[in-house]
Amino acid sequence: MKKILFVINTxxxxxxxxxxxxxxxxxxxxxxxxxxxxxxxxGELISQIPEHVKVLNREYSDxxxxxxxxxxxLNRKIWKRLxxxxxxxxxxxxxxRNTFVMLKKGKLSPDKLLWRVMSDxxxxxxxxxxxxxxxxxxxxxxxxxxxxxxxxxxTFLHVDYGFAGYTRELDKxxxxxxxxxxxxxxxxxxxxxxxxxECSQNTYVFHNLxxxxxxxxxxxxxxxxxDSYDGxxxxxxxxxTAQKAYEISIDAMKILKDHGVKARWYVLGEGELRExxxxxxxxxxxxxxxxxxxxxxxxxxxxxxxxxxVHATRxxxxxxxxQEAQTLGCTILVSDSSGNREQVIQGEDGMMCSLTPEAxxxxxxxxxxxxxxxxxxxxxxxxxxxxxxxxVLKLFQI
Numbered sequence: 004m005k006k007i008l009f010v011i012n013t014x015x016x017x018x019x020x021x022x023x024x025x026x027x028x029x030x031x032x033x034x035x036x037x038x039x040x041x042x043x044x045x046g047e048l049i050s051q052i053p054e055h056v057k058v059l060n061r062e063y064s065d066x067x068x069x070x071x072x073x074x075x076x077l078n079r080k081i082w083k084r085l086x087x088x089x090x091x092x093x094x095x096x097x098x099x100r101n102t103f104v105m106l107k108k109g110k111l112s113p114d115k116l117l118w119r120v121m122s123d124x125x126x127x128x129x130x131x132x133x134x135x136x137x138x139x140x141x142x143x144x145x146x147x148x149x150x151x152x153x154x155x156x157x158t159f160l161h162v163d164y165g166f167a168g169y170t171r172e173l174d175k176x177x178x179x180x181x182x183x184x185x186x187x188x189x190x191x192x193x194x195x196x197x198x199x200x201e202c203s204q205n206t207y208v209f210h211n212l213x214x215x216x217x218x219x220x221x222x223x224x225x226x227x228x229x230d231s232y233d234g235x236x237x238x239x240x241x242x243x244t245a246q247k248a249y250e251i252s253i254d255a256m257k258i259l260k261d262h263g264v265k266a267r268w269y270v271l272g273e274g275e276l277r278e279x280x281x282x283x284x285x286x287x288x289x290x291x292x293x294x295x296x297x298x299x300x301x302x303x304x305x306x307x308x309x310x311x312x313v314h315a316t317r318x319x320x321x322x323x324x325x326q327e328a329q330t331l332g333c334t335i336l337v338s339d340s341s342g343n344r345e346q347v348i349q350g351e352d353g354m355m356c357s358l359t360p361e362a363x364x365x366x367x368x369x370x371x372x373x374x375x376x377x378x379x380x381x382x383x384x385x386x387x388x389x390x391x392x393x394x395v396l397k398l399f400q401i
Contacts (some may be wrong), residue, residue: 005035005133005134006035006038006131006134007030007035007036007038007132007135007136008038008128008132008136008153009023009027009039009135009138010039010040010042010135010143010147010151011039011041012042012121012141012142012143013042013043013045013046013068014047014048014052016046016047016067016069017323018161018321019211019320019323020048022213024048024051027039027053027056029212029395030055032055036057037056038056038059039056040059040060040128040146042121042122042125042142043080043081043121044060044062045065045066045068045073045077045080046067046068047065049063050065059126064076064080069242069273069298070273074275084120084124085124086124088124090120090123090124091120093123094119094120097175098120101115101116101173104170104172110168112168115141115173118142118145118173122142122150125150131152131154132152132153133154133155134153134154134155134156135147135151135153135156136157136398137156137157137159139159140159140162140164140167141169144178145175155182155401156181156182157184157398158185159185159186159209160184160186160195161191161321162191162318162319163191163194163320163341163342164191164198165198166317167318169198170198171198178199179201179202182401184202184205184206184207185206185208185209186206186207186209187210188210188320188342188345188346190341190345191321191341191342192206192208194341207397209394209397210321211321211326212395213326213330218331219303219330221303221304222303222306222307222331224301224304225304226304226305227305228305228308232267235264235265235311235371236266236269236310236311237267237268237311237313237367238268238269238271238306238309238312238313238328239272239312239313240270240271240272240312241271241314241316241322242274243270243272243273243276243280244274244275244276245276246316246319247272247316247317248316248338248358249276249280250280251360252268252293252313252315254287254360255364256289256292256293257287258360258364259364259368262368266292266367267293268292268313269294269309271297271298271299271305272297272298273297277295303327306328307331309333310371310377311333311367311370311377312325312333312334312335313335314328314337314338315337315363316337316338316343317338318340318342319340319342319343319346321345322342322346325346326346328384329346329352329385331385332381333384334378335353335354335380336355336366336370337355338357339356339357340358351380352384352387353380353384354370354380
């Protein structure tokens with residue numbers, strides 16, 4: 004029986020974490036002994052891990068990593084981890100050097116700096132594995148590279164490498180040591196091999212897995228919008244982070260309101276920008292027009308009930324939220340950015356626009372005025388084959 008270890012940074016309710024859970028379901032328990040280690044010991048999706056997967060964490064919190072209370076738990080944990088095995092002192096030259104480089108470029112990313120510290124202060128796992136898989140960039144990748152004993156080591160990239168702020172200096176050039184590097188889209192692969200050209204022959208596309216049948220089943224369960232609004236409903240699903248560019252969507256909603264468009268925009272997701280975004284919403288008088296509903300255990304009835312799904316983001320790897328919207332036949336509008344371009348064919352199964360309030364609002368207004376076009380786009384989206392089960396064979400065959 005083959006022994007496999009997966010490592011991920013957290014198990015919060017985001018796309019990569021959902022894709023990992025779906026991938027774990029594909030490993031036959033009679034052939035593989037699968038273990039999972041969550042580097043930061045936290046995340047609300049832990050209850051969804053398949054029963055046959057052994058979770059190695061000695062301590063674990065199922066608090067959301069994006070909620071206000073969950074953030075407090077996570078920050079306390081991170082502070083404690085700084086001092087385990089002298090991790091922060093061991094990495095002090097690395098931290099100072101890369102902090103200086105970031106400040107020189109005008110963008111400080113504390114999370115990128117701390118992944119190396121979190122890796123070195125992680126739980127000690129002495130077992131030997133046939134295969135170890137780092138399922139996210141950053142901490143999980145560093146941990147598998149530096150601290151796991153395995154015959155073969157693979158790593159996954161879920162974001163546009165350069166756009167997300169990673170560098171060879173932060174990675175300590177670890178990627179060439181991996182036997183395989185999997186990216187979730189062709190654009191993510193192109194971005195990565197620009198930085199690591201020597202890894203081009205060892206880098207493969209491995210699409211996110213989703214269970215379309217289960218998504219459609221859950222969409223029919225009770226739930227969804229609870230207000231009595233009778234206008235058009237716009238939906239966005241995603242964490243409240245800078246990557247998702249919600250400030251542009253809020254400005255777009257203000258333009259729609261000024262144009263007299265009867266629509267209400269809802270967002271499912273949680274994150275560190277909630278207070279800042281709510282302040283912008285209040286300042287523009289959009290309290291009833293742009294609604295932050297928080298994270299939902301079952302978001303799928305909302306997809307089914309909305310008139311338009313909008314995903315106006317700065318960059319993506321491959322968005323699970325877009326795949327879910329396609330599965331449920333939503334009319335989709337996305338920003339013309341990396342990741343999104345690969346998922347939506349302009350004018351065929353969705354629409355694409357530049358990431359400005361004016362462009363987003365103009366395209367929304369045009370779509371909402373044309374229900375026939377919306378139906379055609381949604382129908383084309385619903386028949387796309389999104390789950391790439393053949394990609395699992397890339398792991399099994401190796």
